[in-house]
Amino acid sequence: MALIKFTNRGIYCPQGDFYIDPWHPVDYAVTTHGHADHVKWGNKNYLCHELTKPILKQRYGLDENVETLPYGETIDINGVKLTLFPAGHVIGSAQVRLAYKGEICVVSGDYKVEYDGISTEFEPVKCHTFVSESTFGLPIYNWQPQSDIFEQISNWVDSNHQKQKTSVLVAYSLGKAQRLIKNLAGRYPIYVHNSIANLNEGFESVGVKLPATIRITPEIKKDELQKGIVIVPPVMTEGRWIKTLQQPAIGVCSGWMMVRAGRRWRSADAGFALSDHADWNGLLSAISATGAEEVFVTHGSTAVFAKYLNEIGTSAQEVTTKYGSEDDEETLTKAEPEP
Numbered sequence: 001m002a003l004i005k006f007t008n009r010g011i012y013c014p015q016g017d018f019y020i021d022p023w024h025p026v027d028y029a030v031t032t033h034g035h036a037d038h039v040k041w042g043n044k045n046y047l048c049h050e051l052t053k054p055i056l057k058q059r060y061g062l063d064e065n066v067e068t069l070p071y072g073e074t075i076d077i078n079g080v081k082l083t084l085f086p087a088g089h090v091i092g093s094a095q096v097r098l099a100y101k102g103e104i105c106v107v108s109g110d111y112k113v114e115y116d117g118i119s120t121e122f123e124p125v126k127c128h129t130f131v132s133e134s135t136f137g138l139p140i141y142n143w144q145p146q147s148d149i150f151e152q153i154s155n156w157v158d159s160n161h162q163k164q165k166t167s168v169l170v171a172y173s174l175g176k177a178q179r180l181i182k183n184l185a186g187r188y189p190i191y192v193h194n195s196i197a198n199l200n201e202g203f204e205s206v207g208v209k210l211p212a213t214i215r216i217t218p219e220i221k222k223d224e225l226q227k228g229i230v231i232v233p234p235v236m237t238e239g240r241w242i243k244t245l246q247q248p249a250i251g252v253c254s255g256w257m258m259v260r261a262g263r264r265w266r267s268a269d270a271g272f273a274l275s276d277h278a279d280w281n282g283l284l285s286a287i288s289a290t291g292a293e294e295v296f297v298t299h300g301s302t303a304v305f306a307k308y309l310n311e312i313g314t315s316a317q318e319v320t321t322k323y324g325s326e327d328d329e330e331t332l333t334k335a336e337p338e339p
């Protein structure tokens with residue numbers, strides 16, 4: 001019997017009797033990371049990496065029924081050996097390795113292969129079966145090194161400052177925001193939206209060292225914000241608050257900016273193709289490093305990506321799941337869950 005089954009509740013391990021990132025409530029859910037499409041409220045028990053626990057607490061109020069596991073440590077669940085490995089996607093994100101009677105299966109969750117300076121670096125794991133995401137599984141997606149992107153962002157911020165404009169970076173609260181903070185810190189004060197400040201506090205409570213930021217409150221003057229860098233989640237983009245800032249210039253940080261004509265998105269002044277997912281070559285290199293005989297593809301461009309894998313001799317099939325992308329166009333306009 002295969003080690004995983006795709007059921008209408010989610011990815012199920014029959015031998016261990018648990019689910020990985022189920023989308024309907026179950027007794028035992030292994031959680032790869034804290035993004036909303038991977039965490040559903042209402043499971044009886046959760047298992048996640050220790051750095052994901054504060055996110056489950058902040059965003060979903062989960063605490064007592066959350067067990068944690070560090071990377072590389074193995075536990076036994078009904079005879080299935082389960083180990084978490086870093087997925088490099090956001091802080092605390094994990095790939096789940098299952099081993100049972102010589103058979104090894106790895107469920108990637110979301111991942112990226114480039115080190116972002118803040119999330120534990122992605123580690124390829126050998127396996128027979130690999131469940132890969134394919135959010136950006138099209139050959140047009142080729143990220144520039146993040147050092148180049150951060151140089152573009154810094155130049156944009158500098159030019160805004162010269163023009164007395166307020167630099168507003170739009171970034172998902174979990175992942176992208178911490179990555180921006182880590183890589184932009186030092187030159188200007190960084191002001192963050194409540195949803196980001198709350199997550200940062202959660203991370204700090206478990207020992208993650210983040211550069212200093214300032215929580216945006218009504219008391220902070222608009223000319224102070226103009227002198228710094230403002231980071232807000234996508235839901236704020238079309239809201240009224242941004243319009244109250246001094247000459248706001250909006251820069252959207254998302255992988256989808258890669259294919260935007262003129263890199264414009266709605267009211268955005270700039271788009272930066274910074275993604276927490278692997279690009280086309282990243283996905284291919286990660287899959288090849290697993291040595292997997294069988295690949296299941298979830299998220300995004302599943303059909304194209306699975307077809308291509310078969311063409312290059314890797315047996316692959318697309319799987320229909322309820323995973324979306326925290327980073328996709330639809331989500332960029334949707335409200336985030338309240339912390």
Ligand SMILES: [Zn+2]
Pocket residue numbers: 033035089110326
């Ligand atoms: Zn994610």
Ligand SMILES: [Zn+2]
Pocket residue numbers: 035037038109110299323324325326
């Ligand atoms: Zn996802």
